[in-house]
Amino acid sequence: MKKKLLFVIDSLPCAGAEKSLITLLSQLDYEQYEVDLQLFAYGWTLDELVPKEVNFLPPLSYTNYSKQSLKQMILNCRNLTQFKMIVARLRYSLFIRKGHLTNAQMARLYWQSIGSVIEKNEKVYDVAISYAQGIPTFYVADKTRAAKKYAWVNVSYTLGEEDRLFQEKYYQAYERIVAVSESAEEIFLESFPMFKDRMTIIYDINDYQMIKRMSELEPEFKLDVPHLKLLTIGRLDHQKGYDIALEAARLLKERGILFTWYVLGKGGLYDEIKQTIQKYGLEKEFILLGITANPYPMIKQCDIYVQTSKFEGYGLAIAEARMLNKPVVTTKFDAVFNQMVHEKNGLVTTMDGVGVADGIERLLKEPDLYHAIVDYLNQEKKGNVEEIAYFYQLIEKGTGRS
Template sequence: MSGSFTRVSEKSIFSEPERPCMKNKLLIIQYSLAGGGAEKVLCDILNRIDYDRFDVTLLLFQKYGVYLPAVPEKVRIKVFDPAEMTFGWKLLFNRWTAKLVPSGLWTRLKLHKALGLCGKYDCIVSFMEGWSVAVHSNLRSRARRNVTWVHIDMLANHYSSGFFKNEAAETEAYDRMDEIVFVSEQAREAFFKLFAREYPARVIYNLIEKDDIIRKSSESCPVEKRRKYVLCNVGRLAPQKRQDRLIRVVARLWHDYGLDVEAWIVGEGELEADLRRLAKDLKVDDRVVFCGFQTNPYPLIKNADIFVLTSDAEGLPVVVSEALCLGKPIVATRITGPTELLAEDAGLLTSMDEKEIALKIKALLDDCALRSHYEAMARRRSEIFCPDKSIEQIYAVISGENS
């Protein structure tokens, strides 16, 4: 059987020769580079890696995403896109996915051939849950060391289960890893509770480019402020993020408390039409601005009065980290991630009750001194972000130091 992935412009993934070098060979597996927090962090890591030390291959399942242009030229990109397969390879892929990533030797050999992954790697990293770690578990023999990242509270949002035949299959995939990296202590604790076992693991906070965030926040703001107060939310428009909760809070602040407030919702996703309809039904469609995806959301965060996160589940939300860097008062639901980031009085935590969220926001809007307090506390808390330290921690986990 033969076939090709016609969209790959770099080199054929079937015939690429190995580069003779003494660098550490690193393969990173990621579904795509769509506009999510984990994808943003991955691109920041790729732009921090020392390419005198590492030879990096990025395996994408679909070569698309707003962060794709940010990938450095020194990164070799391979693409495994079912949409671009020839008929024969598509039959194999469909048979493979129908079994939800079996672990048989023959299947692994076929997968290796399809991906053009000849040769060995010093380390393979699957950077997210679900697809990435499922495929990684079938490629583990190609590396001396295998590491996977977990970016979510799996007890609160076990979305990755849909990529495996059953819980035992997902457990088996993680059993094959040498180490698991969690983006927060609470994400680690939730994972161990869910799987009722412990794995070799460490916590590495997301790499946050604080200086870059502050610099970019000084660019012109793409949205003009129309109301006295602005609330800002950044994230994909998906069920987990619960922007519907924010829209209801805006309605309560305006209709019940008479606060002249508007919300800037930055992001795109499958729920946009539903959210627009909700804003209209609640008679606040003139107070909810859908800003779409923004390559540079920082001027929007900077020009808002309060950053609001209303999610049901997170791991360590990048947007909250970025709001801390910009010294924004933050109101966030009390979930994994914000609870850890907003420690030491760095922001206001709330239940998921819309009335409580509205009252926390109202308290900040009514008290300028209180807002100033939380601005100062946010800046102080942002000192935990040190990209030089973060990249050294990543080097350590790749090499297996201190494991």
């Protein structure tokens, strides 16, 4: 009899954890596993890449109901359940008006406001997996029935005391907590040392052959300028450090360097980033492309891949750029040395615009270094599909990496 697995993640935009999940799902043996997938938002870029064997669960009732404006919700209210949803939405709206909030704070406030109106999944699973921290973690802990529950930690971040205490009670529900890198595990344990014996590491799975094939397809966006082509992939949010990227772009322009810096991503900072682009006069240099299900032809076209993250659990886009032999300039976030070798496969810089600009300029003005990095990248091991063995070990024996 097939084992029943449930995966839960917020949604499937073109981002690191989401691409990691798609790759994992593409590697599974569906003769052994029956797989359900629960999302909190549908219709994103990667939905179409989910293997056909995976069963998309229908949207949650609140997800559907909250697509309406608040006015429509009130006018269409027909029962007590819908009234409770309206109250929950109002409560959450009031909470998030308090000012700048971290992702952890947003997730906590969402669940404190709305969790009570989210229905339970009554199906009984062998394993239920929260594939992202925050709302999926709370949902799997609170709203699912499974013999075993596993939580993925794919971002390195520190928590304030209120969020730490809030999250601790949910992680108590999990038999295993899976970090995607050593540094992600280390930082998680700074907040939750009591879970040390439950931790294991399973790296994000990268399928080189799939990435190579996709990189050879017709690109949705052509990076066809005659000068230096830079590329960054990542949500438009605080974590990805676009303030650093924009400052670096401003400095490069001041130094007289001809470049176009392309960005693949979507998110809440779009308007703020556009305003800064105009403020710095970078309308021709810093180009927001939006999102695409296949970023690999753009990686293949660029000269340098740039990552300005402030924190990451691993940095999947860096791994993908390396597989396509593109030199990387990246900030020194916590997990960076899980894959970067400074001056070998790229440059690791200080976490500021000056450092990033200096790294980019150095690769431009030192062609011997640039080509030495490309040669090194050509020799690096490509992909790690063998990592699926540790996932099977986790599912079948509950042990993960020993």
